[in-house]
Amino acid sequence: MKLFLVVSSTLSAGMKAAQACHALHAFTRAYPEVVREWEVSNNIVVLEHIDVDTTATMLEALGLRLARFHEPDMDGALTAICVEPAAGRRLSALRLAG
Numbered sequence: 001m002k003l004f005l006v007v008s009s010t011l012s013a014g015m016k017a018a019q020a021c022h023a024l025h026a027f028t029r030a031y032p033e034v035v036r037e038w039e040v041s042n043n044i045v046v047l048e049h050i051d052v053d054t055t056a057t058m059l060e061a062l063g064l065r066l067a068r069f070h071e072p073d074m075d076g077a078l079t080a081i082c083v084e085p086a087a088g089r090r091l092s093a094l095r096l097a098g
Contacts, residue, residue: 002043003027004083006055007097009048011079016097019069019080020046026067027082034065034084047094056081059090 005020024044028035049055056078059066066083070076083091 001038001041001085002045002088003038003085004087004091005044005046005080005097006052006083006091006094007046007048007080008052008078009050009097013098015079016046016048019071020082020097022069022071023067023080023082026069030067031065031084038085045088045091046097047091048097049094052081053078055091055094059083059087062090064090 003024005023007016007019007023011019056066056068059081064084064087066081066087068078069080071079
């Protein structure tokens with residue numbers, strides 16, 4: 001069981017890591033029941049995409065649970081999302097964050 005994090009590909013490596021952590025924290029607060037199941041494996045996949053907002057909207061339209069993180073120091077820009085394990089196949093075209 002894996003949680004998926006999608007960060008903006010426009011960020012530096014350090015910022016990607018920080019934003020992914022923020023999104024994971026938001027997800028743990030929003031969906032504690034999913035997190036309890038996920039804690040057995042603790043697997044995380046961090047992906048990147050130029051347009052995190054469109055990715056989030058598409059996933060939500062499919063009924064998938066996710067948490068968004070908007071960075072206050074970047075005028076509230078959406079920088080990362082954390083998505084439930086069922087999203088895996090929908091994210092297969094994204095590349096690993098670098």
